[in-house]
Amino acid sequence: MHRPLAITDDQELLDDLLRIAAAAGVELDVAHAAAHARPYWSGAPLVIVGGDLADALAATGPPPRQNVLLVTRDADDPSMWRRCVSVGARAVVELPQAERLLVDELGEAAEPVTRAGTVVCVSGGGGGTGATVLAASLALTASRRGLRTLLVDADPLGGGIDVVLGQEEATGARWPDIAGREGRVSFAALQEALPTFGELTVLSWHRGEPAAIPSQAMRAVLDAARRGCDLVVADLPRYLSDGETEALSRAAATLVVVRSDVRGVLAAGQVLAQLRRHTADLRLVLRPGALAPDVVTTSLGAPGAGVLPEQRGLAEALDRGAPPPLGRTPLGRFCSDLLETLTEAA
Numbered sequence: 001m002h003r004p005l006a007i008t009d010d011q012e013l014l015d016d017l018l019r020i021a022a023a024a025g026v027e028l029d030v031a032h033a034a035a036h037a038r039p040y041w042s043g044a045p046l047v048i049v050g051g052d053l054a055d056a057l058a059a060t061g062p063p064p065r066q067n068v069l070l071v072t073r074d075a076d077d078p079s080m081w082r083r084c085v086s087v088g089a090r091a092v093v094e095l096p097q098a099e100r101l102l103v104d105e106l107g108e109a110a111e112p113v114t115r116a117g118t119v120v121c122v123s124g125g126g127g128g129t130g131a132t133v134l135a136a137s138l139a140l141t142a143s144r145r146g147l148r149t150l151l152v153d154a155d156p157l158g159g160g161i162d163v164v165l166g167q168e169e170a171t172g173a174r175w176p177d178i179a180g181r182e183g184r185v186s187f188a189a190l191q192e193a194l195p196t197f198g199e200l201t202v203l204s205w206h207r208g209e210p211a212a213i214p215s216q217a218m219r220a221v222l223d224a225a226r227r228g229c230d231l232v233v234a235d236l237p238r239y240l241s242d243g244e245t246e247a248l249s250r251a252a253a254t255l256v257v258v259r260s261d262v263r264g265v266l267a268a269g270q271v272l273a274q275l276r277r278h279t280a281d282l283r284l285v286l287r288p289g290a291l292a293p294d295v296v297t298t299s300l301g302a303p304g305a306g307v308l309p310e311q312r313g314l315a316e317a318l319d320r321g322a323p324p325p326l327g328r329t330p331l332g333r334f335c336s337d338l339l340e341t342l343t344e345a346a
Contacts, residue, residue, distance in 0.1 A: 002043040004109050007031045007057060008050025013073055016095055017048060017102075024106040025186050034060050041065065046109035048093075048102075054083035062087070069093050069105065107184040117150070117229035119222060120342055121251040123236040123275065125258035125268030129287060134257055134308065134335075135235035136164040137324045141335040143200035144326070147230035151202045152221065154244050155237040156210035162195065162202055166321045170195035174206040178221070179213060185220045187228025201229075213243025222250050231343070238271050240278070248278040253342055255305055256282060260289030260296050268300055285338075305341065309334055 006017050006028045014030065021028045029044065031037035034056035041047065041062050049057055051072035070089040072080050075097070084092050093102055122138070124131035132155070139151035153161035153175070162168045172195035195202045203221065225232045234247045236254075248254060254275060258268040264287070275282060283305035286293050297304045309330035317325055326332035 002040075002045055003027050003029045004046040004048065004106055005029045005031065005037060005040045005044035006048045006050070007034065007037045007053050008048075008071075009033065010050050010052045010073075013050050013052070013071065013095075016073070016099075017050075017071065020099055020102050021106055024103045024110065024184055025189060026106045026110040038062070046105060049087050049089060051077065051080055051083060054080075054087050058083070058086035064088050066090075067109065069102075071095060071102070103184055107186070110186075117148075117226040117232050118343065119226065119232045119234065119247070119251045121234045121236050121247055121254040121279070123254060123256050123271060124238055125256045125271050125284075126264050127238075127267075129257040129259055129264075130308065131255075131257040132158055132161055132164055132235050133314070133318070133324055134255065134285060135233050136161055137326060137331055137335045138339060139200060139231070139233040140165070140323060141326055141332065141339055142231045142233075143198055145336075145339070146199060148199050148228065149201070149231045149233065150221075150225040150229050151200060151204075152225075152232065152234040152247070153202070153204040154213060154218070154234050154247055156205050156212070157237060158205065158235070160204045160207060161235055162204040163321075164318060164324070165197075165202065166318075166323045167195060167197065167202065168321075170197075170202075172196070172202075174204055175213060176206055176208070176211065178203075179211065179217050181217050181220050185224040187224040190221065190224050191228065212241045215242040215246040218243040218246040222247060226250075231339075240274060245278045248275065251279050251281070253281045253283055254279050255285050255338075256302070257285045257287065257308065258296060258300070259287045260291045260293065262291070264289060265291065265296055265299050272300055272302065306334060306338060 009032045047068045049070050068089040070084045071093045073095050075094045080092050122131050122135040139149050143149045173193040191201050236244050282302045284302050285305050286307045311331040
């Protein structure tokens with residue numbers, strides 16, 4: 001695979017570029033003279049031309065190509081835009097102000113978007129509604145259909161969604177290992193670090209001291225997953241902090257599991273009030289109860305996404321350390337139908 005190309009003989013500028021490339025998780029090919037760039041010019045996914053060699057490069061008459069940037073550490077040089085045009089660059093990048101932009105450009109060149117993952121959040125409208133089981137079941141169903149899926153456990157007090165999958169002993173990183181991450185993350189690196197089972201990758205909590213998820217870490221994870229996944233399912237707590245609101249802001253849909261009784265509706269109303277501050281598409285998944293589905297949806301002012309069926313043997317399977325029984329079970333059919341609705345809408 002071709003690497004991005006840097007063309008510069010300015011050692012200070014090159015040191016900056018190598019440091020920025022490392023932050024993006026990318027290695028560079030380097031040409032210290034304009035003539036040395038020719039073998040790499042056409043194949044590099046991104047070419048970064050230092051202002052010091054722009055005129056020399058233009059004199060070699062390189063063939064036109066896309067994705068060329070002119071980079072300078074001299075913001076006051078009025079000749080840079082002329083040099084930008086002469087080498088066919090699409091922009092002048094001034095360092096250090098535009099370091100974050102260059103990190104993103106390098107990351108995108110090294111790991112272009114191959115998918116456009118749909119983010120779905122799942123929340124409980126009250127305690128014990130089964131939202132975590134629904135999130136895990138939905139992610140399992142998607143992965144078994146061949147969709148590359150990331151299941152994100154965003155509830156630090158939930159005990160770990162890997163337990164619901166029967167995979168609490170699986171090796172791999174958990175939230176505390178990556179919570180300090182910010183900026184661009186390669187999905188390939190994320191998938192390699194996390195427990196992965198076929199098409200399903202899981203980011204869960206450990207059983208130690210709980211902590212809040214920083215919004216920057218959630219943003220980095222979801223951006224990486226959207227580039228590399230078909231579906232991202234985030235299991236949210238009822239009490240939101242910065243990380244959870246970041247996930248909600250990126251959700252194509254948010255499913256709220258509601259018990260169809262008076263207390264369930266009243267509790268869900270409180271949850272919906274805070275969710276509506278961060279996301280627009282809210283859909284109710286109803287647990288059977290004393291109230292009819294249309295009464296619940298009308299009372300809460302949100303559309304229904306279906307009635308979650310009672311699944312015989314579900315609690316026993318989870319207690320044995322087995323994943324939720326899916327396939328042709330009522331729960332499996334419900335998740336399949338729900339998945340089709342969510343992917344069609346996306």
